[in-house]
Amino acid sequence: MAAPGTRAAIVSRREQVAKSLKEVEAKRNGTKVTLELKIARAGLSWTRSQFYMISAVLALVVGAGAFVMTGGPLVAAGAVFAGGLGLPLWILTFLRKRRIAAFIKELPTAIDIITRGVRAGIPVGDCFRIISREAEEPIRTEFRLVVEAQTLGLSLGEALVKMYERVPVSDVNFFGIVISIQAKSGGNLSEALSNLSRVLRERKKMAGKIQAMSMEAKASGGIIAALPFVVATLTYLTSPDYISLLWRTDIGKLALLGSAIWMSIGVFTMKKMINFDV
Template sequence: MSAVNLPLAAGLVAVAAGAVAYVVLLPVLSGERRAEQRRKALGNNRVSLAERATSASRREQVAKSLKEIEAKKDKTKVTLELKLARAGLDWSRRKFYVVSALIALGLGVGVLAVSGRPLVALLATFVGALGIPAWMLKHLQKRRIAAFIDELPNAIDVVVRGLKSGIPLGDCLRMISREAKEPLRSEFRVANEAQALGLPMSEAIQRMYERVPVTEVNFFAVVIGIQAKAGGNLSEALGNLSRVLRERKKMAGKIAAMSMEAKVSAAIIAALPFVVAFTTYLSSPDYISLLWTTAIGKIALAASALWMGLGIAMMKKMISFEV
């Protein structure tokens, strides 16, 4: 009985082994496996080509958006009204001219009363009419821009948190226009009013750069403009922008701290000739008065003032850093 079953069991084992070998080797021998691999490779290539095409199209859209933003920025004409807006003043052109005339008149009359020389008073009048108002606008603009840059990263963080919570971009910007500090609040209020009148949000933010012409605002306008035209994750882009702005601020602080010694040295060197001249005048007025009472002294004084001005300008250039 066992002798009869042994050949039968061996035959069954051989048939099973042949079936397994047939199942395993048939796709290999017939080329089906290679065909399947080729189909998978073609599918992967199609996906890769589609991703590359999408990426290339997105890059083209981003480049086009950047070119449009730069073209609009280059066409901006700096008028007196724009200078007043950058300084945070709601004055009209007429009011600015009236204030400039009053400053010029007051300065001219004061110099004339002190010196008694009409030519010097006329020069002071020109300085009061043209120099002091321009310096005032530049000073107010610089102070306003510094306050804007300090508050901008916090406002961007508010937008990022709002977008992640599902709040639309317009509502986030309206929140900033109500709760942020000045001058950020007024600038975003102007942008929201422009949007309410039908202007797209991206263009309203781009116009903000005209009133606050700094790199940080340009970055913000570029991110909003690209997202409006090319799409993408706006919250992630703004989060990266906020981090970059904070790092720029830290770097500016480090540079200011490291260059403080050079600035103090430059200030001491620039003030030293005036201090020496003043102390010499107190001790020996007849000795130093030769500088403005004789022709050679006047020439030496003019040449010294020229070289002193060049030295101060050079030192200022050496210790001024831009981030």
């Protein structure tokens, strides 16, 4: 049976951990996603004015290309809207996803470096500096920003909150929470980071297994989605007058619209069935 003093210490540590978790989550939930933050998440160094300038250039290029190809002012106006608003945001989203995937891939290795460094007696700050000099991108840049934030006076926990704002994934959240709790409540940091690294690697393995198991369903969905277009193309090449009724008559247009709706529902349903959060 534990002594009263030991039980009191355990209860006190649990209270400190709970308080630390609440503070960390409060800081993370209060983040507002601005345009500058979206650009930083994509790994770009653009300013707001540069983003607007690039958006204007893309709008002009896409609009001019659509006008030359179709000759319709309405189509060109829609292309200007899509090129000026949709395309730049799509580029940021694409770059953000690619950067996050690269970050998640290298994060367990960075955590292992910190774990071995702490066990060898190297301070956590020096471990971060080693990673900021020798790791792969984008890990190197993110840890360099953490080191620079500490140089400016932020605590390690606050600097990791900034990292989570730039890389908003659960892996970084777990990493920041572990560091923040250990800094405030004490404990074996190397053991906690080692467990976290193992968990992240197991999650990565599980995600790979799920992706491999869902490839058959993805292939089936792709074939089913492409089949109507293939059949329509072959029918148009062999009997153009027969299939042209679909876009020449009102009933045919309604049939195309209904088919597109039902096909979209089926594709999105299959996509939802084979997507899993690990």
